[in-house]
Amino acid sequence: MIRTILNILFIAALVLVLIAVINHASNPVIGTKKIKIITTLYPLYDFAKKIGQDKAEVTLLLPPNVSAHNFEPKPSDIVKINQADIFIYTGRFMEPWAEKIIKSISNKNLVVVDASIGIKLMSAIYHDEDEPIGSTDPHIWLDFNNDKTIIQTITHSIVEKDKVNAGYYMKNADLYKAELSALDKNYIKSLSSCKSNEIIYAGHYAFGYMADQYDLKYVAAQGVSPDAEPTPKDLIHLIKQIKKNKIKYIFYDNLSSPKIALTLSKETHTSLLHLNPAHNISKKDYLNNKTSFLSIMQDNLDNLKIGLECSQ
Numbered sequence: 001m002i003r004t005i006l007n008i009l010f011i012a013a014l015v016l017v018l019i020a021v022i023n024h025a026s027n028p029v030i031g032t033k034k035i036k037i038i039t040t041l042y043p044l045y046d047f048a049k050k051i052g053q054d055k056a057e058v059t060l061l062l063p064p065n066v067s068a069h070n071f072e073p074k075p076s077d078i079v080k081i082n083q084a085d086i087f088i089y090t091g092r093f094m095e096p097w098a099e100k101i102i103k104s105i106s107n108k109n110l111v112v113v114d115a116s117i118g119i120k121l122m123s124a125i126y127h128d129e130d131e132p133i134g135s136t137d138p139h140i141w142l143d144f145n146n147d148k149t150i151i152q153t154i155t156h157s158i159v160e161k162d163k164v165n166a167g168y169y170m171k172n173a174d175l176y177k178a179e180l181s182a183l184d185k186n187y188i189k190s191l192s193s194c195k196s197n198e199i200i201y202a203g204h205y206a207f208g209y210m211a212d213q214y215d216l217k218y219v220a221a222q223g224v225s226p227d228a229e230p231t232p233k234d235l236i237h238l239i240k241q242i243k244k245n246k247i248k249y250i251f252y253d254n255l256s257s258p259k260i261a262l263t264l265s266k267e268t269h270t271s272l273l274h275l276n277p278a279h280n281i282s283k284k285d286y287l288n289n290k291t292s293f294l295s296i297m298q299d300n301l302d303n304l305k306i307g308l309e310c311s312q
């Protein structure tokens, strides 16, 4: 009799263990396990980290210092994506390789997030000869309102994986959105008090969304991708414009060749200021963990205030 009872208890325990294993396999983030998130670019990485905090393990796919525009994932990156709970990319114009990888993924539980969903894309208005007419500007994160939409999209994907902590993620997202609103107010206040409203950028056309948002004129030496070198004709046109408008400062892009910025600065006797499009982060900043998307955007505002001669 006792033996029969023991047998029944043993079978019951076995069934419970099996149920637990099956549940765990279908929803890998139940319990104390962190949600595994892979993002392509730095802004998405920073957003996901701030929303997920200690409940998420966020990985930046792009190695520090690597240019986002010519990045191609390695087979080991594809394995990483396949093992994640959530994969977040900017959109098909920034990462044309992403769609092919998504199709090849065998992990049925992976939630794929196209961060450009719900965002009105701007057309790439400055064209290099090799950029097809009708191409779209992929730098959607350089508009703080777009960032709020992206944060919302990322939060939904995390909640889908961990409904129990939905309130926690939504609170973190609201805090980030409030910081973006405060920064946006500072941009509006400062950029409406400047002598100049013209950004001359010795780099690729990355700040189109920001220029549109704050009613700035924006001229870049290259198109939406930093790969193509500007033609001598483009450079002569920029030099003429800098001289004609008596521009004192020009801005440079850490992703493009410093040769363009140095040539323009030398030819026009202008000073150089850094304007960081934040696609990626340097190794030093990645390791010291003090830099954030918001701090990069604050540094940009500080330099814009100098370069455009703003009083506030």
Ligand SMILES: [Zn+2]
Residues within 6 Å of the ligand: 069, 139, 204, 205, 206, 224, 225, 226, 277, 279
């Ligand atoms: Zn870019």
